[in-house]
Amino acid sequence: MLRLLVLLLLAHADGSLFLPPLEGKQGPEIALISVQGASSPVEGYKPAAEAIQKASPFKVWVGIPQYLFDLPELQFAAKVDDILQQMEKAGMKADHKVIMGHSLGAVGCQGYIAGKGQGKMDALVLTGAAVLRKYRNSTKFPPTLTLDGDLDGLLRITRQAEAYFHQVIKVGGADAPGMDRPVVLLEGVDHWSFSSGDRPSNVKKNDIQAEVTVEEGHAMIGEVIADYMSSLFGSDAEKAAAGAKIVEAVKKTGELVEPILAAMHLEGYHNLNPPCNSDYPTNPTCQYAKYPDKSLLPPAGPPKPMPPADCTCGSDWVANTAANMVAGFEKTPASQTKLVTKDAFHDVSDVRPFHLPHIFEPQPGTACSDPATCVINATTVSMPIYDWKDDFDVGLWPITASEFRTKFKSREALQQAAGLQDVNYTATDELNTEICKSINQAAYDWALKTASSKARDRFLKHGQPYVFVEDKKSGFGITGPTWIHDALSFTPSQDKKTVAVQSHYFPLKNKNLGDVSFVQTVGYHYCKLLSPARAMEWIYVDGLKEFYGTRDDQIQIVV
Ligand SMILES: *[C@@H]1O[C@H](CO)[C@@H](O)[C@H](O)[C@H]1NC(C)=O
Ligand SMILES: *[C@@H]1O[C@H](CO)[C@@H](O)[C@H](O)[C@H]1NC(C)=O
Ligand SMILES: *[C@@H]1O[C@H](CO)[C@@H](O)[C@H](O)[C@H]1NC(C)=O
Numbered sequence: 001m002l003r004l005l006v007l008l009l010l011a012h013a014d015g016s017l018f019l020p021p022l023e024g025k026q027g028p029e030i031a032l033i034s035v036q037g038a039s040s041p042v043e044g045y046k047p048a049a050e051a052i053q054k055a056s057p058f059k060v061w062v063g064i065p066q067y068l069f070d071l072p073e074l075q076f077a078a079k080v081d082d083i084l085q086q087m088e089k090a091g092m093k094a095d096h097k098v099i100m101g102h103s104l105g106a107v108g109c110q111g112y113i114a115g116k117g118q119g120k121m122d123a124l125v126l127t128g129a130a131v132l133r134k135y136r137n138s139t140k141f142p143p144t145l146t147l148d149g150d151l152d153g154l155l156r157i158t159r160q161a162e163a164y165f166h167q168v169i170k171v172g173g174a175d176a177p178g179m180d181r182p183v184v185l186l187e188g189v190d191h192w193s194f195s196s197g198d199r200p201s202n203v204k205k206n207d208i209q210a211e212v213t214v215e216e217g218h219a220m221i222g223e224v225i226a227d228y229m230s231s232l233f234g235s236d237a238e239k240a241a242a243g244a245k246i247v248e249a250v251k252k253t254g255e256l257v258e259p260i261l262a263a264m265h266l267e268g269y270h271n272l273n274p275p276c277n278s279d280y281p282t283n284p285t286c287q288y289a290k291y292p293d294k295s296l297l298p299p300a301g302p303p304k305p306m307p308p309a310d311c312t313c314g315s316d317w318v319a320n321t322a323a324n325m326v327a328g329f330e331k332t333p334a335s336q337t338k339l340v341t342k343d344a345f346h347d348v349s350d351v352r353p354f355h356l357p358h359i360f361e362p363q364p365g366t367a368c369s370d371p372a373t374c375v376i377n378a379t380t381v382s383m384p385i386y387d388w389k390d391d392f393d394v395g396l397w398p399i400t401a402s403e404f405r406t407k408f409k410s411r412e413a414l415q416q417a418a419g420l421q422d423v424n425y426t427a428t429d430e431l432n433t434e435i436c437k438s439i440n441q442a443a444y445d446w447a448l449k450t451a452s453s454k455a456r457d458r459f460l461k462h463g464q465p466y467v468f469v470e471d472k473k474s475g476f477g478i479t480g481p482t483w484i485h486d487a488l489s490f491t492p493s494q495d496k497k498t499v500a501v502q503s504h505y506f507p508l509k510n511k512n513l514g515d516v517s518f519v520q521t522v523g524y525h526y527c528k529l530l531s532p533a534r535a536m537e538w539i540y541v542d543g544l545k546e547f548y549g550t551r552d553d554q555i556q557i558v559v
Helices: 002-013 042-055 075-087 104-116 157-171 199-205 214-233 235-267 316-327 390-393 411-417 423-429 435-450 454-462 532-540 542-548
Strands: 018-019 029-035 059-064 096-102 125-126 142-147 183-186 337-345 358-361 375-385 403-409 464-470 489-492 499-502 504-508 526-530
Touching: 018 075, 029 042, 029 075, 029 104, 029 214, 029 316, 042 059, 042 214, 059 075, 075 104, 096 104, 096 214, 096 337, 104 125, 125 214, 142 157, 142 214, 142 358, 142 464, 157 183, 157 235, 157 532, 183 214, 183 235, 214 235, 235 316, 235 532, 316 337, 316 375, 316 390, 316 411, 316 435, 316 526, 358 411, 403 411, 411 423, 411 464, 423 504, 435 464, 435 499, 435 504, 435 532, 454 489, 454 542
Parallel strands: 029 059, 029 096, 096 125, 125 142, 142 183, 337 375, 464 499
Antiparallel strands: 018 059, 358 375, 375 403, 403 526, 489 499, 504 526
């Protein structure tokens, strides 16, 4: 019995395997190390490795080390050396070394490249993964290919879009000379398409169904990785031809992530460009007027470091769409009134100094004499809320804002400023449970309209649509208005077929056309807003998992 156990343990400890190159291949000899994901058996990576060998014109050796307990962090460097030695013993004389990792294995590869493995590899391939944010500026990486599936339910497409923005768009586009970290998305491929066999439980729980067969997926993966190696290590002619194919694939990826990046820009997503601080303007295009620019306590002082000059001023969605919906000018004599709004990102609880929305023109205490020719110049304040779990940068949880805490001037205040008479606060704001709701519906409609037709059709067929319910009024607690912590809520219906979205609002009556001290809070309407990027992320990723995921509802394993 004990003997049997020892034998089993030994067998488990060394499941590492390698594949010698296929017969009849020419050109350079490549050592390709393929690092498994967490709890993902080594054997499962064989078919994709064989597809790479088949697609490449080169003599490709593939070594797939087995890590202790299948967890690739432990003994990383030793295992890499070990499998290289095994292949050398079997006759390998590698001209180039490439390391590739899947999922947590790709995280391990990056730690290795930035540490013990620095300079040892000629290329890095990340699959079901992305270059970690902390390594975005690292100069220690060799040329790096990021290869993912658009249906990856773990390393989500929104995170891939973020990678595309930094690695491709910011460096000048797919064919810019300095672009050495291409991002390629394969359509119909999910997280597990890079491996094979049974999904580990965490993958099962979170992945989205692939829309290509296992074999099709492996062939697609094999071709891109083979092209990538040819673009780096081939003869001049091979380099040019394969390089052009990679550029093509990166451009196609740009089309796939375009709707997502558009949504992230509308949000002002913090991991594209960092948010500005309107108290210390560094981006000359913001031109945000401060209000009240006063503090009862000593001001907090400048941020360290100062935001870069291309920081994001505020949310374009709030400034250009939401604010107009709060004003509700259409179907009133102010339908021709022009509202010019600027939004800034601030913590809505910040009082050093206070940050409040304001109407600058017409000046407080005055109103336009003719609504038809009126121009209102106003500001809003928004605080996007991000899930702290995304700080781990694993792509598993939503990365876009879960809500905007946005402070608007009220409909009453804006309509009065436009010159409308007898504005009824009870109707415009106090009992108006439609304002935040209608803005959130508009964010969702925009996302549905902007998503690719393929993503939209998939979501409408298999996803959990949002339905928007009336705003709920927040009250006062011991520490003031409860609105700040009354989160935008997402409640699945009993049959899970829909998800109800509800905002809290907090209205305050106007006084003297706003001509009062800032300590008197008058003429505000606060909302919890749905970010158009969160709606987009729901359509592409999270809204699919219930009915189009890979969860096996029949087998609930309770540990
Ligand atoms: C990376 O580099 C950019 C541009 O040089 C810079 O703005 C940014 O702060 C850097 N990020 C980190 C994390 O160092
Ligand atoms: C709006 O008003 C502020 C404060 O008076 C001013 O700085 C800004 O230039 C105005 N913006 C527009 C577009 O009129
Ligand atoms: C103001 O609106 C409320 C709610 O719609 C309504 O009950 C009330 O009669 C209105 N007041 C006036 C003066 O029209």
